[in-house]
Amino acid sequence: MPERVVSPSGRGFLLLDAHPAGCFESVAQMRAVVEARKDVPGPGPTALVIGSSAGYGLAATVAGLVRHGIRGVGIGFERPPGRRTGTAGWxxxxATDALARELDREFVFLNADAFADSTKAEVLDLVADRFGALDYLIYSVAAPRRTDPVTGTTFQSVIKPIGAAHTTKTLEFDSDGTAVLRQISVELATDQEAAATVQVMGGADWSLWVDALADRGLLRPGFRTVALSYIGSELTSAIYRSGTIGAAKQHLEVTAGRIGQRLTAVGGRALTSVNGAAVTQASMAIPGLALYLGLVHAVLGDDMQSPIEQSVRMWDQLTGAEPLDLDDEGRIRLDRWELDPSVRARVAERWESVTPGTAAELVDIEWFRTQFRRLYGFDVPGVDYSRPVETDRPWPTPR
Structure with missing residues (x-):
């Protein structure tokens, strides 16, 4: 495919194309944040990262490669180039494969549906043949639907409140890019919708992965697995933590206990990691979160921790380089900076005060706009967006 100039176009928080050079540079900038540890023994631990192509899963992969020298497998589910560009995750x-090669780390990336039995079979064979067993499994999956491999039933996830409909403030962008503060109402989830969301976003698939690996004898002594979660503020709780997605996250946390019981056979441990708020493609689907994120950054500025910074802390704790920072329910807490009482109070004050006339003053709109566009490789410093780029890049092949 000939080179072409790629420009951002789309509606709302969905852009239709991604910029390859911007995506490559964004990974390079993530890598620059991470300092390699000097005390990593041997070839580094072996890890499987499910959801390695975007958001916190991508950050966990980059942080693990650079800081702890992980080897292993990453799974993403991305659209290849065609009439449109490939997805940003593509x-x-x-770029992450190129980083692994530069660091001389054997890491294989698969573009596949992590929910499918065929994907699990392929990955298990790959782990057995190339790595012998795993030390870590990072589970970071956000998906609209999942087909149960046993029953064949396809479940659809929704982002809705439970118990009562909810009206909230939200930040949107008009077609000309102007930021607009609006109120939106989200209808109550049915019992069936809530249950289906738990089936998609809860711990069922995470448990199946661990069971499959254990049944094949692919877990090394001391194996640890962590699924990424979120709690957030009371400002977003009605639509998130107390809603359908929150029910799924609670199921994920309950599942950690069940998986942990099975892992006693190898001296292992299952945990959930409560990460802080971030601009990700998954979070953009949550009503009200754009406004909340803009307010948090307006309050915290550079003290708002990025996914790559949090992933460094997660890996240090998982590997034992730093002690686990657990709450009373046994969850790793990487979000304490967000839920600090002073921060919560200042964000809440702005949330209550913000109006269409004061949004530009109280909300860091430009930061949020830039972060959102960077999800697709735009507005990344150091990239010349006037230059044509090759968009037809192949998925990396294993070495």
Whole structure:
């Protein structure tokens, strides 16, 4: 495919194309944040990262490669180039593969549906043949639907409140890019919708992965697995933590206990990691979160921790380089900076005060706009967006 100039176009928080050079540079900038540890023994631990192409899963992969020298497998589910460009995750995986090669780490990336039995079979064979067993499993999956491999039933996830409909403030962008503060109402989830969301976003698939690995004898002594979760503020709780997605996250946390019981056979441990708020493609689907994120950054500025910074802390704790920072329910807490009482109070004060006339003053709109566009490789410093780029890049092949 000939080179072409790629420009951002789309509606709302969905852009239709991604910029390859911007995606490559964003991975390079993530890598620059991470300092390699000097005390990593041997070839480094072996890890499987499910959801390695975007958001916190991508950050966990980059942080693990650079800081702890992980080897292993990453799974993403991305659209290849065609009439449109590939997805941002497609290009970021190419960049992450190049990083792994530069660091001389054997890491294989698969573009596949993590929910499918065929994917699990392929990954288990790959782990057995190339790595012998796993030390870590990072589970970071956000998906609209999942087909149960046993029953064949396809479940659809929704983002809705439970118990009562909910009206909230939200930040949107008009077609000309102007930021607009609006109120939106989200209808109550049915019992069936809530249950289906738990089936998609809860711990069922995470448990199946661990069971499959254990049944094949692919867990090394001391194996640890962590699924990424979120709690957030009371400002977003009605639509998130107390809603359908929150029910799924609670199921994920309950599942950690069940998985942990099975892992006693190898001296292992299952945990959930409560990460802080971030601009990700998954979070953009949550009503009200754009406004909340803009307010948090307006309050915290550079003290708002990025996914890559949090992933460094997560890996240090998982590997034992630093002690686990657990709450009373046994969850790793990487979000304490967000839920600090002073921060919560200042954000809440702005939330209550913000109006269409004061949004530009109280909300860091430009930061949020830039972060959102960077999800697709745009507005990344150091990239010349006037230059044509090759968009038809192949998925990386294993070495």
């Amino acid at each position: 290009y970021r995986t190419i």
